[in-house]
Amino acid sequence: MKILPQELLDRIGCFEKGLQRAGVKITHQRQEIFRELAQSPDHPDAEMVCRSVRKRVPTISLDTVYRTLWLLMDLGLISTLGASRASTRFDANTKPHHHFVCSRCSSTLDFSCPEFDHLDIPHGVKALGYPEKTRVEVLGVCLQCKKTRPKAHNSERRE
Amino acid sequence: MKILPQELLDRIGCFEKGLQRAGVKITHQRQEIFRELAQSPDHPDAEMVCRSVRKRVPTISLDTVYRTLWLLMDLGLISTLGASRASTRFDANTKPHHHFVCSRCSSTLDFSCPEFDHLDIPHGVKALGYPEKTRVEVLGVCLQCKKTRPKAHNSERRE
DNA sequence: TCCTAATTAACAATGATTCTCAGGTAGGAG
């Protein structure tokens, strides 16, 4: 599942357009960091990105990598796997269940739905591994937030 | 979405049975920690659990909470939201897509599947908030791990 | 009741991520 050259160019185009639209400077470092992430078929962490970028920009600091990644995140140009940073959250519900995740406050609520426990897996997934079960995340706005901050913008990191 | 008393008793039953089966001592602290988590309708982190338990057991230490939670995790009595701890991983793919997650090495691979982007949301979810989109995680064993460690056991925390 | 291995609390240590600040640079104004 390598990233296709065409796809890579698309992503880089979006990136430059995105920075410009936001009135943010297009620096050498930002370009290299984004390119590195955009061409990774897996999902590296900040340290891995930093290590790779250092091959070409030996003085880049891990700090800059973090700052850049969170900036791109705020601009909606990249995302994180799972809830970004914050401390690990625990769940005593061992029955199969699914989550409603609020995109504003990122609170997470359980619900059950037997149909979601074993969805029909598309054919292409066989190339990745042996599926055992499925889990669904419904993203939306929770009742609380709908009332409290009807138009909150993104960048709802931390907590 | 409060936890029902019956459900709580079930969970506590599982907990005690689980510890006994594993030959692990049932201490006051472990009981209080589990009870606290089991009766939370949301998904607290270790610190929140610790704070709540301290109301009843003022000397409990945060480390004990962590150790207990990971122990219960290894015994399969609780789970974590998203990949437990480890560093944040980034994703430059902004198109809607889904993830295949390996339950052994927790590597995560992207795939797309338009049907999964907007699943039919069950009725009960309306009580939680306003859904916008859906995302599916397929859990299974990746090709790599199937070859390398055909029978790996759970507790595959860290990285 | 006694004994011992399992468990705990306190505190030090680690690893990820963020802050502070002084120097550097993109890119619009002239």
Add this chain to the structure above:
DNA sequence: CTCCTACCTGAGAATCATTGTTAATTAGGA
């Protein structure tokens, strides 16, 4: 094309979540 300034970066210290170490404590079988 050069200058200027606000935005960026690198370095190192600081912070926060989580884990390791150790001596004292306790569950629960003998």
